[in-house]
Amino acid sequence: xxxxxxxxxxxxxxxxxxxxxxxxxxxxxxxxxxxxxxxxxxxxxxxxxxxxxxxxxxxxxxxxxxxxxxxxxxxxxxxxxxxxxxxxxxxxxxxxxxxxxxxxxxxxxxxxxxxxxxxxxxxxxxxxxxxxxxxxxxxxxxxxxxxxxxxxxxxxxxxxxxxxxxxxxxxxxxxxxxxxxxxxxxxxxxxxxxxxxxxxxxxxxxxxxxxxxxxxxxxxxxxxxxxxxxxxxxxxxxxxxxxxxxxxxxxxxxxxxxxxxxxxxxxxxxxxxxxxxxxxxxxxxxxxxxxxxxxxxxxxxxxxxxxxxxxxxxxxxxxxxxxxxxxxxxxxxxxxxxxxxxxxxxxxxxxxxxxxxxxxxxxxxxxxxxxxxxxxxxxxxxxxxxxxxxxxxxxxxxxxxxxxxxxxxxxxxxxxxxxxxxxxxxxxxxxxxxxxxxxxxxxxxxxxxxxxxxxxxxxxxxxxxxxxxxxxxxxxxxxxxxxxxxxxxxxxxxxxxxxxxxxxxxxxxxxxxxxxxxxxxxxxxxxxxxxxxxxxxxxxxxxxxxxxxxxxxxxxxxxxxxxxxxxxxxxxxxxxxxxxx
Amino acid sequence: xxxxxxxxxxxxxxxxxxxxxxxxxxxxxxxxxxxxxxxxxxxxxxxxxxxxxxxxxxxxxxxxxxxxxxxxxxxxxxxxxxxxxxxxxxxxxxxxxxxxxxxxxxxxxxxxxxxxxxxxxxxxxxxxxxxxxxxxxxxxxxxxxxxxxxxxxxxxxxxxxxxxxxxxxxxxxxxxxxxxxxxxxxxxxxxxxxxxxxxxxxxxxxxxxxxxxxxxxxxxxxxxxxxxxxxxxxxxxxxxxxxxxxxxxxxxxxxxxxxxxxxxxxxxxx
Numbered sequence: 146x147x148x149x150x151x152x153x154x155x156x157x158x159x160x161x162x163x164x165x166x167x168x169x170x171x172x173x174x175x176x177x178x179x180x181x182x183x184x185x186x187x188x189x190x191x192x193x194x195x196x197x198x199x200x201x202x203x204x205x206x207x208x209x210x211x212x213x214x215x216x217x218x219x220x221x222x223x224x225x226x227x228x229x230x231x232x233x234x235x236x237x238x239x240x241x242x243x244x245x246x247x248x249x250x251x252x253x254x255x256x257x258x259x260x261x262x263x264x265x266x267x268x269x270x271x272x273x274x275x276x277x278x279x280x281x282x283x284x285x286x287x288x289x290x291x292x293x294x295x296x297x298x299x300x301x302x303x304x305x306x307x308x309x310x311x312x313x314x315x316x317x318x319x320x321x322x323x324x325x326x327x328x329x330x331x332x333x334x335x336x337x338x339x340x341x342x343x344x345x346x347x348x349x350x351x352x353x354x355x356x357x358x359x360x361x362x363x364x365x366x367x368x369x370x371x372x373x374x375x376x377x378x379x380x381x382x383x384x385x386x387x388x389x390x391x392x393x394x395x396x397x398x399x400x401x402x403x404x405x406x407x408x409x410x411x412x413x414x415x416x417x418x419x420x421x422x423x424x425x426x427x428x429x430x431x432x433x434x435x436x437x438x439x440x441x442x443x444x445x446x447x448x449x450x451x452x453x454x455x456x457x458x459x460x461x462x463x464x465x466x467x468x469x470x471x472x473x474x475x476x477x478x479x480x481x482x483x484x485x486x487x488x489x490x491x492x493x494x495x496x497x498x499x500x501x502x503x504x505x506x507x508x509x510x511x512x513x514x515x516x517x518x519x520x521x522x523x524x525x526x527x528x529x530x531x532x533x534x535x536x537x538x539x540x541x542x543x544x545x546x547x548x549x550x551x552x553x554x555x556x557x558x559x560x561x562x563x564x565x566x567x568x569x570x571x572x573x574x575x576x577x578x579x580x581x582x583x584x585x586x587x588x589x590x591x592x593x594x595x596x597x598x599x600x601x602x603x604x605x606x607x608x609x610x611x612x613x614x615x616x617x618x619x620x621x622x623x624x625x626x627x628x629x630x631x632x633x634x635x636x637x638x639x640x641x642x643x644x645x646x647x648x649x650x651x652x653x654x655x656x657x658x659x660x661x662x663x664x665x666x667x668x669x670x671x672x673x674x675x676x677x678x679x680x681x682x683x684x685x686x687x688x689x690x691x692x693x694x695x696x697x698x699x700x701x702x703x704x705x706x707x708x709x710x711x712x713x714x715x716x717x718x719x720x721x722x723x724x725x726x
Numbered sequence: 727x728x729x730x731x732x733x734x735x736x737x738x739x740x741x742x743x744x745x746x747x748x749x750x751x752x753x754x755x756x757x758x759x760x761x762x763x764x765x766x767x768x769x770x771x772x773x774x775x776x777x778x779x780x781x782x783x784x785x786x787x788x789x790x791x792x793x794x795x796x797x798x799x800x801x802x803x804x805x806x807x808x809x810x811x812x813x814x815x816x817x818x819x820x821x822x823x824x825x826x827x828x829x830x831x832x833x834x835x836x837x838x839x840x841x842x843x844x845x846x847x848x849x850x851x852x853x854x855x856x857x858x859x860x861x862x863x864x865x866x867x868x869x870x871x872x873x874x875x876x877x878x879x880x881x882x883x884x885x886x887x888x889x890x891x892x893x894x895x896x897x898x899x900x901x902x903x904x905x906x907x908x909x910x911x912x913x914x915x916x917x918x919x920x921x922x923x924x925x926x927x928x929x930x931x932x933x934x935x936x937x938x939x940x941x942x943x944x945x946x947x948x949x950x951x952x953x954x955x956x957x958x959x960x961x962x963x964x965x966x967x968x969x970x971x972x973x974x975x976x977x978x979x980x981x982x983x984x985x986x987x988x989x990x991x992x993x994x995x996x
Contacts, residue, residue, distance in 0.1 A: 220841065222844070222846050223840075223841030223842070223844045223845070223846070224840055224841050224847065225840065225841045280846075306846065306848050308848075334848065362893075364890070364891070364892075364893070366890050366891070367890065388891070389882070389891075415852070415856075416856060438849070439849075439852055439853075439856070441853075441856050487845070487849065488843060488845065489853065490853075491843045491845045491850070491853075521843060521845075546843055546844060548843050550839070550842065603844075605842065605844075630841070631839075
């Protein structure tokens with residue numbers, strides 16, 4: 146080398162590099178950069194907990210302060226991954242506890258977490274600050290009690306949408322009186338009551354509390370007291386939003402809410418009674434995020450509220466908002482970036498509300514910054530999709546769920562290929578796409594041709610043949626996650642594009658036509674993939690090799706096959722012999 | 727590397743008789759129902775010995791999963807597919823079992839497909855509870871939170887003199903005793919007064935009730951479906967749970983109006 150910087154200088158330079166991709170690139174420059182970088186990496190993100198072993202992570206990065214792990218495939222959210230499949234965090238926590246005494250942050254998504262792990266976390270990390278358990282399960286409020294009691298420096302405890310075995314609300318009282326560092330608390334998924342007085346005292350003594358998301362058991366008439374103790378709140382998730390408030394209670398609530406001048410985000414609103422919504426009107430002009438997706442109120446009430454939220458950037462709402470409400474949204478909320486419309490009656494084949502494709506079209510016209518959409522509806526047309534695509538070429542996440550599988554364009558009765566084709570053609574930076582409705586192989590041809598930045602694709606009840614899958618695997622250069630259910634995709638496209646699978650995080654296929662024989666072949670040929678066959682009908686050997694497997698989960702890994710599988714999951718490996726758990 | 731890879735997969739092609747017809751994409755029939763396939767694709771589909779017979783949209787996706795349809799059906803009937811399906815006999819056979827025709831049902835009796843539409847369980851559960859609550863409200867019940875047809879039976883509990891109300895789920899309790907214990911715990915922070923060592927348990931005892939009524943003690947009352955205020959304890963527990971809309975723990979001195987019924991009963995018994 147002509148010259149070289151001392152390590153400390155390089156380390157200092159690297160400290161400005163946060164993104165994992167950049168860090169990975171830095172570590173490939175040369176051996177000394179690899180060494181320096183690995184000693185100063187402070188954050189590790191493992192998108193698939195089985196892609197690498199915990200031992201390998203701690204060996205390479207000895208000084209990590211923050212770990213993020215994801216476990217089950219996304220379709221686990223919709224009950225497609227059988228119970229017991231895996232995603233256990235315990236081996237990770239054991240290793241991390243030994244290797245990183247100064248670990249500060251653990252973020253987990255779709256993992257199975259036990260009370261023992263939570264207790265180990267509570268005991269092992271003296272400076273532990275952030276615990277986020279997103280869509281996790283397997284633990285109880287006892288584990289939370291251990292965290293509350295022992296983590297003196299805890300800042301964030303976020304249980305978003307986890308399934309917690311709720312022994313009682315008593316765990317909250319385990320935060321000692323000396324504990325004052327809480328910044329963010331999200332207990333909205335918990336079922337049982339926490340002690341209100343403990344909650345009030347906790348809120349009172351934590352001056353940095355910025356985000357508080359309560360659960361349904363916190364009654365509306367206690368909310369005012371809490372808010373008066375935390376006027377600095379930026380994010381609030383209410384408890385149940387109904388009661389029989391006397392008029393002085395109501396004005397008390399109004400006053401308390403208005404006193405929270407920093408409040409930018411509201412959620413909760415369980416069981417909302419429209420009469421009490423005006424209490425939040427004074428806050429509307431400052432709100433950037435509003436989650437009304439549990440608020441079963443009608444369009445007129447929703448519209449009244451939303452029309453005042455001129456700074457709104459994110460709206461989650463039920464389809465009660467209807468087309469008329471979305472028109473109002475389009476007219477009033479010019480800063481909107483993200484819209485999610487959830488179905489109020491997803492299992493009702495007949496629509497119960499007047500929400501159609503028109504609502505989405507209106508928003509796409511009126512909200513020039515709209516880039517992220519999740520929309521459940523019962524009818525769609527190619528024309529509408531084309532309009533949306535032309536209006537919003539800046540769209541980056543587009544998830545459309547037409548509730549009836551294989552539903553064609555309701556006007557022309559044709560497949561929706563050209564509509565989605567327009568989306569991928571116009572929205573050049575599209576990163577995430579979910580398809581629905583009647584779709585042939587053609588839509589996949591469009592996707593393979595145009596969706597060059599697409600990272601995640603979700604497909605259901607679509608396509609005609611392997612050609613569809615082949616288009617996607619061969620054309621989508623940035624594809625990382627592909628999840629498919631109930632499509633006639635089989636062996637050919639998969640085997641022909643086997644190498645592609647090593648460039649992706651994972652592929653999920655369920656109720657498709659991939660044969661057991663093809664799975665074995667793939668497992669044999671691709672040692673750096675785990676090809677997991679998930680089949681609850683019994684050992685695949687009891688059926689012909691040409692028989693399709695129920696479910697297939699393929700992911701790249703440097704850790705080899707895993708050994709924590711239940712008896713309905715098999716990894717196809719190099720020996721082409723089955724390795725049961 | 728890529729040449730090697732290509733060769734490797736050429737070998738694989740021959741092994742599995744791959745014939746990727748990369749010609750023109752699938753045509754679309756003018757009526758859009760189902761999709762046609764070009765002749766080339768038919769060929770290689772047949773080599774894998776699957777008769778993919780794409781159904782029209784009403785079919786719910788069952789037909790093409792011929793071999794997987796047995797467990798899929800089972801899952802349609804069970805809520806989250808945890809049960810292990812009966813092994814393979816149905817799966818190995820070719821024709822779809824007769825029960826699959828029930829999946830081609832007219833609306834709205836169609837069997838639900840697992841995981842579709844893609845709504846998380848958390849959200850589904852909340853919506854189910856809220857919906858039944860709001861149905862009650864539409865029928866002229868209370869403010870939308872009272873008993874769902876199944877699941878919880880939340881009722882408000884007020885206690886005279888307490889600064890706020892509470893809610894209990896009556897379905898969590900099996901008897902008046904259970905309820906009384908729970909209420910005692912809930913309101914223990916407020917002085918119940920001269921209830922005696924048994925606490926509120928004694929309220930359910932009618933003879934003791936008479937003694938207490940004249941004092942400053944508390945009496946549990948409830949509003950029933952007809953809007954009448956009744957003394958707790960008269961009817962069988964299950965009937966009580968069904969008819970109770972809210973609970974009020976009244977000060978004994980205010981419960982005088984209710985006392986005659988209890989007194990009457992005691993007189994009749996003794």
